[in-house]
Amino acid sequence: MGLISLIWGIVAMILMLFALIPFLGIANWLVIPFAAVGAIIAALGILFTSPGNRGRAKTGLVLNGIVIVVAIVRLNLGFGLI
Template sequence: MGLISLLWGIVAMLWMVVALIPLLGWGNWFLIPFAALGAAIAALGIAVTRPERRGRAKAGLVLNGLVIVVAVVRLNLGGGLL
Protein backbone atom coordinates (compact mmCIF):
# COMPACT_ATOMS: atom_id res chain seq x y z
CA MET A 1 0.00 0.00 0.00
CA GLY A 2 2.80 2.38 0.83
CA LEU A 3 4.56 1.91 -2.49
CA ILE A 4 1.30 2.33 -4.40
CA SER A 5 0.50 5.57 -2.60
CA LEU A 6 4.02 6.88 -3.15
CA LEU A 7 3.89 6.13 -6.88
CA TRP A 8 0.38 7.61 -7.00
CA GLY A 9 1.77 10.78 -5.41
CA ILE A 10 4.61 10.98 -7.92
CA VAL A 11 2.16 10.69 -10.82
CA ALA A 12 -0.05 13.34 -9.20
CA MET A 13 2.96 15.62 -8.74
CA LEU A 14 3.91 15.30 -12.41
CA TRP A 15 0.31 16.00 -13.39
CA MET A 16 0.32 19.04 -11.09
CA VAL A 17 3.37 20.46 -12.86
CA VAL A 18 1.56 20.14 -16.20
CA ALA A 19 -1.58 21.73 -14.72
CA LEU A 20 0.45 24.79 -13.68
CA ILE A 21 1.00 25.69 -17.33
CA PRO A 22 -1.33 28.49 -18.46
CA LEU A 23 -4.48 27.27 -20.24
CA LEU A 24 -4.06 23.80 -18.69
CA GLY A 25 -5.40 24.76 -15.26
CA TRP A 26 -8.57 22.78 -15.94
CA GLY A 27 -6.50 19.69 -15.17
CA ASN A 28 -6.69 20.60 -11.49
CA TRP A 29 -10.39 19.65 -11.46
CA PHE A 30 -9.35 16.06 -12.22
CA LEU A 31 -6.16 16.23 -10.18
CA ILE A 32 -7.80 16.94 -6.82
CA PRO A 33 -9.95 13.76 -6.73
CA PHE A 34 -7.01 11.74 -8.11
CA ALA A 35 -4.71 12.94 -5.33
CA ALA A 36 -7.46 12.50 -2.73
CA LEU A 37 -7.74 8.85 -3.73
CA GLY A 38 -3.97 8.52 -3.40
CA ALA A 39 -4.15 10.08 0.07
CA ALA A 40 -6.89 7.62 1.03
CA ILE A 41 -4.72 4.72 -0.13
CA ALA A 42 -1.83 6.12 1.93
CA ALA A 43 -4.03 6.46 5.02
CA LEU A 44 -5.16 2.88 4.57
CA GLY A 45 -1.54 1.83 4.19
CA ILE A 46 -0.62 3.61 7.42
CA ALA A 47 -3.50 1.92 9.22
CA VAL A 48 -2.69 -1.65 8.16
CA THR A 49 1.12 -1.58 8.07
CA ARG A 50 3.47 -2.26 10.95
CA PRO A 51 4.92 0.90 12.53
CA GLU A 52 8.46 0.29 11.29
CA ARG A 53 7.31 -0.04 7.65
CA ARG A 54 5.08 3.05 7.34
CA GLY A 55 7.64 5.35 5.72
CA ARG A 56 6.45 4.99 2.13
CA ALA A 57 2.81 5.39 3.11
CA LYS A 58 3.60 8.53 5.11
CA ALA A 59 5.59 9.94 2.18
CA GLY A 60 2.68 9.18 -0.16
CA LEU A 61 0.26 10.90 2.20
CA VAL A 62 2.43 14.01 2.42
CA LEU A 63 3.01 14.09 -1.35
CA ASN A 64 -0.68 13.70 -2.20
CA GLY A 65 -1.63 16.26 0.44
CA LEU A 66 0.83 18.76 -1.01
CA VAL A 67 -0.58 18.20 -4.50
CA ILE A 68 -4.12 18.81 -3.22
CA VAL A 69 -3.12 22.05 -1.50
CA VAL A 70 -1.29 23.40 -4.56
CA ALA A 71 -4.18 22.44 -6.89
CA VAL A 72 -6.75 24.15 -4.65
CA VAL A 73 -4.62 27.30 -4.45
CA ARG A 74 -4.23 27.27 -8.24
CA LEU A 75 -7.99 26.99 -8.71
CA ASN A 76 -8.60 29.81 -6.22
CA LEU A 77 -6.32 32.02 -8.26
CA GLY A 78 -8.61 31.52 -11.23
CA GLY A 79 -6.34 29.16 -13.13
CA GLY A 80 -9.02 26.50 -13.48
CA LEU A 81 -11.34 28.56 -15.62
CA LEU A 82 -9.29 28.33 -18.81
Protein backbone atom coordinates in the same frame (compact mmCIF):
# COMPACT_ATOMS: atom_id res chain seq x y z
CA MET B 1 0.00 -0.09 -0.01
CA GLY B 2 2.78 2.29 0.89
CA LEU B 3 4.56 1.81 -2.42
CA ILE B 4 1.31 2.23 -4.34
CA SER B 5 0.53 5.49 -2.55
CA LEU B 6 4.07 6.75 -3.13
CA ILE B 7 3.88 6.04 -6.87
CA TRP B 8 0.36 7.54 -6.93
CA GLY B 9 1.72 10.69 -5.26
CA ILE B 10 4.55 10.99 -7.78
CA VAL B 11 2.11 10.64 -10.69
CA ALA B 12 -0.22 13.19 -9.07
CA MET B 13 2.72 15.58 -8.67
CA ILE B 14 3.59 15.24 -12.37
CA LEU B 15 -0.03 15.86 -13.34
CA MET B 16 -0.13 18.88 -11.05
CA LEU B 17 2.98 20.33 -12.67
CA PHE B 18 1.30 19.88 -16.05
CA ALA B 19 -1.79 21.69 -14.71
CA LEU B 20 0.34 24.66 -13.60
CA ILE B 21 0.93 25.60 -17.24
CA PRO B 22 -1.16 28.67 -18.13
CA PHE B 23 -4.53 27.88 -19.72
CA LEU B 24 -4.32 24.26 -18.55
CA GLY B 25 -5.51 25.03 -15.03
CA ILE B 26 -8.80 23.27 -15.68
CA ALA B 27 -6.84 20.01 -15.33
CA ASN B 28 -6.72 20.71 -11.59
CA TRP B 29 -10.34 19.57 -11.43
CA LEU B 30 -9.03 16.10 -12.34
CA VAL B 31 -5.87 16.25 -10.25
CA ILE B 32 -7.65 16.90 -6.94
CA PRO B 33 -9.79 13.72 -6.95
CA PHE B 34 -6.84 11.72 -8.25
CA ALA B 35 -4.65 12.90 -5.36
CA ALA B 36 -7.52 12.36 -2.90
CA VAL B 37 -7.69 8.69 -3.88
CA GLY B 38 -3.92 8.48 -3.38
CA ALA B 39 -4.27 10.05 0.06
CA ILE B 40 -6.93 7.49 1.00
CA ILE B 41 -4.67 4.65 -0.15
CA ALA B 42 -1.83 6.14 1.91
CA ALA B 43 -4.06 6.44 4.98
CA LEU B 44 -5.06 2.80 4.62
CA GLY B 45 -1.40 1.91 4.22
CA ILE B 46 -0.55 3.71 7.46
CA LEU B 47 -3.47 2.04 9.21
CA PHE B 48 -2.69 -1.52 8.19
CA THR B 49 1.13 -1.48 8.17
CA SER B 50 3.37 -2.17 11.11
CA PRO B 51 4.89 0.93 12.74
CA GLY B 52 8.38 0.25 11.37
CA ASN B 53 7.27 0.08 7.73
CA ARG B 54 5.10 3.17 7.38
CA GLY B 55 7.66 5.44 5.69
CA ARG B 56 6.45 5.00 2.13
CA ALA B 57 2.81 5.42 3.09
CA LYS B 58 3.58 8.59 5.06
CA THR B 59 5.56 9.98 2.13
CA GLY B 60 2.68 9.17 -0.22
CA LEU B 61 0.25 10.91 2.11
CA VAL B 62 2.44 14.02 2.26
CA LEU B 63 2.90 14.11 -1.53
CA ASN B 64 -0.80 13.73 -2.19
CA GLY B 65 -1.60 16.35 0.44
CA ILE B 66 0.81 18.83 -1.15
CA VAL B 67 -0.76 18.19 -4.56
CA ILE B 68 -4.26 18.77 -3.20
CA VAL B 69 -3.29 22.03 -1.50
CA VAL B 70 -1.39 23.43 -4.50
CA ALA B 71 -4.19 22.44 -6.89
CA ILE B 72 -6.83 24.12 -4.73
CA VAL B 73 -4.72 27.29 -4.49
CA ARG B 74 -4.21 27.23 -8.26
CA LEU B 75 -7.96 26.85 -8.81
CA ASN B 76 -8.62 29.81 -6.55
CA LEU B 77 -6.11 31.97 -8.39
CA GLY B 78 -7.35 31.14 -11.87
CA PHE B 79 -11.02 30.59 -11.05
CA GLY B 80 -10.74 27.04 -12.41
CA LEU B 81 -10.40 28.14 -16.01
CA ILE B 82 -6.97 29.62 -16.52
